[in-house]
Amino acid sequence: MRMDSESNIQFLKLKAAVLMGGVGEEREVSIESGKNVASALRQGGLEVVTSDILPTNLSILEEGDIDVFFVALHGRFGEDGQLQRLMEQKSLSFTGSGSRASELAFDKMASKEFFAAGGLCVPRVVRFDIDKIEETKAGICGLGERFVVKPLRQGSTIGVSIVEGVEETVEAAVLCHQKYGECMIEEYISGRELTAGILNGRVLPIIEIRSKRGFYDYEAKYLDEGTEFLFDTIEDEGQVCQIKTSAINCFNSLGCRHFARVDFILSEDGKVYVLELNSIPGLTEHSLLPKAAARVGISMKDLCLEIVEPALFEGSSKYRNNQKVKSGS
Numbered sequence: 001m002r003m004d005s006e007s008n009i010q011f012l013k014l015k016a017a018v019l020m021g022g023v024g025e026e027r028e029v030s031i032e033s034g035k036n037v038a039s040a041l042r043q044g045g046l047e048v049v050t051s052d053i054l055p056t057n058l059s060i061l062e063e064g065d066i067d068v069f070f071v072a073l074h075g076r077f078g079e080d081g082q083l084q085r086l087m088e089q090k091s092l093s094f095t096g097s098g099s100r101a102s103e104l105a106f107d108k109m110a111s112k113e114f115f116a117a118g119g120l121c122v123p124r125v126v127r128f129d130i131d132k133i134e135e136t137k138a139g140i141c142g143l144g145e146r147f148v149v150k151p152l153r154q155g156s157t158i159g160v161s162i163v164e165g166v167e168e169t170v171e172a173a174v175l176c177h178q179k180y181g182e183c184m185i186e187e188y189i190s191g192r193e194l195t196a197g198i199l200n201g202r203v204l205p206i207i208e209i210r211s212k213r214g215f216y217d218y219e220a221k222y223l224d225e226g227t228e229f230l231f232d233t234i235e236d237e238g239q240v241c242q243i244k245t246s247a248i249n250c251f252n253s254l255g256c257r258h259f260a261r262v263d264f265i266l267s268e269d270g271k272v273y274v275l276e277l278n279s280i281p282g283l284t285e286h287s288l289l290p291k292a293a294a295r296v297g298i299s300m301k302d303l304c305l306e307i308v309e310p311a312l313f314e315g316s317s318k319y320r321n322n323q324k325v326k327s328g329s
Contacts, residue, residue: 034072
């Protein structure tokens with residue numbers, strides 16, 4: 001981020017609307033993210049309003065004095081491309097990826113196909129078909145003895161379960177399908193859980209996640225104080241480079257922008273597997289992206305300003321014109 005960005009924003013008296021809450025299962029986390037973002041942007045000199053936006057209440061999008069919308073929603077409606085499409089149709093400036101990239105990232109099967117097509121390593125997976133139980137059983141028999149059942153379109157590990165045995169896994173998939181809709185069955189990869197945040201094209205320090213619960217589920221993310229988040233645990237520089245390169249490739253392959261977070265498994269035999277990309281990762285005080293940014297000296301205020309600035313430059317004529325004046329062009 002340019003060193004004069006904060007002063008430019010203060011000088012222009014720009015106004016941001018932080019969108020949070022929504023209808024997804026991650027609503028409470030989103031509200032916490034939104035409050036944290038709003039506080040950071042106020043510290044950075046912006047005038048800030050917040051909105052608990054819903055599909056039935058989009059009035060904030062009609063307010064003509066807002067220069068940029070900071071999307072802090074997680075899960076359905078906010079992270080799946082729906083809200084982004086509405087804002088694109090209105091030609092509004094907003095943070096994060098556009099509607100197409102958001103939609104792809106939120107669909108775990110679709111994003112895996114893009115990652116695999118780009119030469120990245122992903123766990124083998126079978127889409128669960130509730131009407132073809134026997135075919136599903138046959139399809140997963142070659143994936144090992146332990147499986148991961150995941151909803152296709154959820155975040156924060158909601159609805160994810162690790163199951164042993166083909167019959168038990170199919171039963172878990174039926175329950176997942178009933179509660180969350182379409183789901184998939186993935187081979188279980190034993191190894192170390194890693195995540196890499198991306199901020200405007202650069203990869204932040206890699207975090208290793210060590211959960212006392214066996215895997216990094218919703219409780220481990222938000223409720224378990226025993227979960228460890230560690231830096232500099234990968235000694236092999238080649239693996240570090242591979243993870244960072246893979247993170248950028250994932251980001252670019254989906255057409256993402258501004259920021260994201262990519263989750264990996266480093267298997268016991270040293271292979272790097274991409275699990276998924278989060279197009280709007282958590283932005284609470286305890287979330288992983290702010291932790292990684294802080295590791296390299298980027299405060300929450302500066303992190304949010306770095307996310308806002310390209311959105312402003314892309315969409316706000318007030319900001320673009322000011323940048324031209326500053327540069328003398």
